[in-house]
Amino acid sequence: MSRQRKKIGIEKAWNRWGWIFISLILVGIAVFIFYPIVYSLYLSTFSTRGFLKTFVGFGNYLRLLKDSYFILALKNVLIILVVQVTIMLFLALIFATLLNDPKLKFKGVYRTALFLPAVTSLVAYTILFRMMFSNEGLVNNVLMTIGIIKEPIRWLLDPFWAKVTLMIALTWRWTGYNMMFYLAGLQNIPSEIYEAAEIDGATKTVQFFKITVPLLRPIILFTTITSTIGTLQLFDEPMNLAAGVVTGSSVGPGNSLLTPSVYIYNVCFKYSPNFGYASAISYVIVMIAAVLAFIQFKVAGEQK
Amino acid sequence: MSRKLRYTFIYIFLTISAFISVFPFFWMIVGSTNKSVDVIKGKLTFGNQFIANFKNLWNNYNLGGVLINSIKISIFVVVFSLIVSSMAGYGFEMYSSKSRNRIYSTILVTLMIPFAALMVPLFRLMNFLNLIDSHWGVILPMIPSVFLVFFFRQNFSQYPKEIIMAARVDGANELRIFFSIVLPSMRSTYAAAGIYAFMSSWNAYLWPLVIIQSEQNKTIVLMISNLASGYTPDFGTVMMAVVIATLPMLIVFFSLQRYFVQGVLGSVKQ
Numbered sequence: 001m002s003r004q005r006k007k008i009g010i011e012k013a014w015n016r017w018g019w020i021f022i023s024l025i026l027v028g029i030a031v032f033i034f035y036p037i038v039y040s041l042y043l044s045t046f047s048t049r050g051f052l053k054t055f056v057g058f059g060n061y062l063r064l065l066k067d068s069y070f071i072l073a074l075k076n077v078l079i080i081l082v083v084q085v086t087i088m089l090f091l092a093l094i095f096a097t098l099l100n101d102p103k104l105k106f107k108g109v110y111r112t113a114l115f116l117p118a119v120t121s122l123v124a125y126t127i128l129f130r131m132m133f134s135n136e137g138l139v140n141n142v143l144m145t146i147g148i149i150k151e152p153i154r155w156l157l158d159p160f161w162a163k164v165t166l167m168i169a170l171t172w173r174w175t176g177y178n179m180m181f182y183l184a185g186l187q188n189i190p191s192e193i194y195e196a197a198e199i200d201g202a203t204k205t206v207q208f209f210k211i212t213v214p215l216l217r218p219i220i221l222f223t224t225i226t227s228t229i230g231t232l233q234l235f236d237e238p239m240n241l242a243a244g245v246v247t248g249s250s251v252g253p254g255n256s257l258l259t260p261s262v263y264i265y266n267v268c269f270k271y272s273p274n275f276g277y278a279s280a281i282s283y284v285i286v287m288i289a290a291v292l293a294f295i296q297f298k299v300a301g302e303q304k
Numbered sequence: 305m306s307r308k309l310r311y312t313f314i315y316i317f318l319t320i321s322a323f324i325s326v327f328p329f330f331w332m333i334v335g336s337t338n339k340s341v342d343v344i345k346g347k348l349t350f351g352n353q354f355i356a357n358f359k360n361l362w363n364n365y366n367l368g369g370v371l372i373n374s375i376k377i378s379i380f381v382v383v384f385s386l387i388v389s390s391m392a393g394y395g396f397e398m399y400s401s402k403s404r405n406r407i408y409s410t411i412l413v414t415l416m417i418p419f420a421a422l423m424v425p426l427f428r429l430m431n432f433l434n435l436i437d438s439h440w441g442v443i444l445p446m447i448p449s450v451f452l453v454f455f456f457r458q459n460f461s462q463y464p465k466e467i468i469m470a471a472r473v474d475g476a477n478e479l480r481i482f483f484s485i486v487l488p489s490m491r492s493t494y495a496a497a498g499i500y501a502f503m504s505s506w507n508a509y510l511w512p513l514v515i516i517q518s519e520q521n522k523t524i525v526l527m528i529s530n531l532a533s534g535y536t537p538d539f540g541t542v543m544m545a546v547v548i549a550t551l552p553m554l555i556v557f558f559s560l561q562r563y564f565v566q567g568v569l570g571s572v573k574q
Contacts, residue, residue, distance in 0.1 A: 014399055015399065015401060017395075017399055017478045018395050018398075018399030018400075018401060018404055019395075019404075020395070020478075020479075021391045021392065021394055021395025021396075021398075021399065021478075021482070022391070022392045022395040022396060022404065022407070024387075024388045024391060024392065025388050025389060025391070025392035025411075025448055025453055026392075026407070028388060028447055028448030029411055029414070029448050029450070031429075032422070032426065032444065032445040032447075032448055033411075033414050033417070033422065033448065033450075034414075035425065035429070036421075036422040036424075036425035036426050036429070037414075037417060037421065037422060037425075039425040039428075040421060040422070040424060040425050043424065043425065095318075095321065098314055098317075098318060099318075101314075104314070109322070110318050110321075110322050112561075113322035113323075113325050113326050114321060114322060114325050116325055116326060116329065116557075117325050117328075119503070119550075119553045119554060119556075119557045120550055120553070121506065121507040121525055121549050121550060121553070122507055122509060123507070123509050123525045123528055123529050123549075124525070124528060124546045124549045124550055125328070127528060127529070127532045127542060127546060128328050128331070128332055128543075128546055129328075130532070131335070131343060131344065131539055131542070131543075132328070132331070132346070134344055136344065136345060137344060137345070137346050138331065138345075138346025138348075139346075141345070141346045142346070172324070172325070172328070176325060204310075229415075229416060229418065232418055233418035233419060233420055235420065235509070235510050236509045236510065239509075239529075240529055240532070240533070243529070243532065243533035260418075260420065261418065261419075261420040261510070264420045264423065264424075265420070265423075265510070265513075265514075268423070268424060268427070268514075269514065275424045275428070278423075278424050279421075279424050279425075282418070282420050282421035282422075282423070282424070283421065285418055285420065285421060286416070286417055286418065286421050289416050289417075289418065290416060293416060
């Protein structure tokens, strides 16, 4: 009996300590994440202009459907998502596979070099790329000297090339970062599997698609989802790549670098501020992120 | 393809890729010693403008003040978010209960929310708290890091429970067990988490851009962005600023590299 009671007492104390340890983060998350996300939903049903706040219900969301800037911003990030994220993750996977080869020399040097871009500040490296890709800049010089191009490419002045520049910059910054996740995952795959495949006569390409990719599926899924969220909320790079290159309110030539986050920022702090409308935009982005993550989970699950 | 040929291709491919990865670092250092015109033309040799560029940055762009602001913000974010999130990770892992596990899964979902979605209400909140244009306005929302809670929980799950049990038998209080037994023995986990927190606070752009308005409160990242987006920026000076902003992270990376890798590994292992 007394033993029983003591056990209950310990369990109660145990439970109390659990709450004590997590209390600080709960307060922080409640104030700085949950409150904003709920308030944002409420605010998205209003149109706010300065001190004027009028209830519009779904009005902001309907307005979004016809907002050509918003649609363009969405289109821009979706292009980056499909093209750049695919190339980057594929490259990262190849680097990781090559560096996982026990017979390869200078592994540490290659790994450090490829990972190094991930320690730069987003703003700093973007500005570096802006200077490298200027009209009479380094990249054009090199390409013209080698003889690949005759005329300088208008990297940051042409809508198409501006997006290409952004994608090159993003790939430079994030490939090594994703590679590290794959390398970590590859270490959990026993080398015997590859040796057995080798004996069975499987080529390296077959091994890559039949062993590496399927066994790394959870990590590939993880990196795909984080890259998707990262792409949907791109801000630092387009903002700084576009700055100073184009005058007026266009973000990059012909708004080719406009992203939802940049648009939200502009709606809040650059044009006449409309916090209600900005909240609606951000909610749509949250929904799109959730839907994309759900689809990615489904796809990764089904191919098992 | 013969084995030798294949390896030759692999080495060429890896060397070119490694060169592309490292080259901008080299160019940035070269650029910080050159004149604006030379930077824009892509000059690849060292110049003699190093001191001039530094002086320009120091005298005309308040480099000292800006660095102090960035360091201050980073230190507060790192210290507070390590304490808060490691305690939470420990709490979720060591005292798991049904309700707390449910809370844990709920907060993990918030990792999906883009920051821009929180920005507007956070701005209004900071306005209400009178923290616009203050460093605390920047620091506070950066403290609760859901990712770090996840990271610490993963790492604490490897911690031998017998040690905690033994300490309990000796009559140590739970908070003391955490702070004087568990925390000191998880140094590498804290180092990795510290690097993560430092990088995200040192590099933060959007939130400081929203909160900070006056010149004297700007961070180095805001200063660079500002400097580079002027009408006729001095690119030599911009390069110098880029070098100075990147240097602390390179130092942290190279001195704590093994923790860095460990940190990345720890967050994937399930």
